[in-house]
Amino acid sequence: MAQGELRDAGSAHIATRGDRLGGLGRVLIAVYLVLAIAATFRSVYQIITKFDEAPLAYALSALAGVVYIVASVALIKRRGVWRTIAWAALIFELCGVVIVGVLSITVPQLFGHPSVWSFFGSGYLFIPLVLPILGLLWLSRTGAPVASGEAA
Secondary structure (H helix, E strand, O other): OHHHHHHHHHHHHEEEEEEHHHHHHHHHHHHHHHHHHHHHHHHHHHHHHHHHHOOHHHHHHHHHHHHHHHHHHHHHHHHHHHHHHHHHHHHHHHHHHHHHHHHHOOOHHHHOOOOOOOOHHHHOOHHHHHHHHHHHHHHHHHHOOOOOOOOO
């Protein structure tokens, strides 16, 4: 088998594997889009109507909404620099939900009202905690193929 044929056969295998994960990717992106819309619009409403009651909580919810928007776009594009942005957004999101989750339990008076990430996203059925983990797993399984002879 010639080297070009071998490379084509490997690409076909990778494409098949990517297709299998396509359904999971679509669901993941759809959930990110719904969460982006929910968190963003809720935080905008809260900031406009009652920001003085819980500025940190509402600002964190707005930040979460922006992170979900960036993550959604990056997961949709998922090539080149967008892949790096997706990794960064998901890691930032996971750190945010864990840090805010711990602080909302240990220092609840800091927030005033719950944010998207408070109590590890319990107000959103813990989706904010689980989603970045699933996203990171999905990204790691759908890695960009490396052509033979290139450095990994």
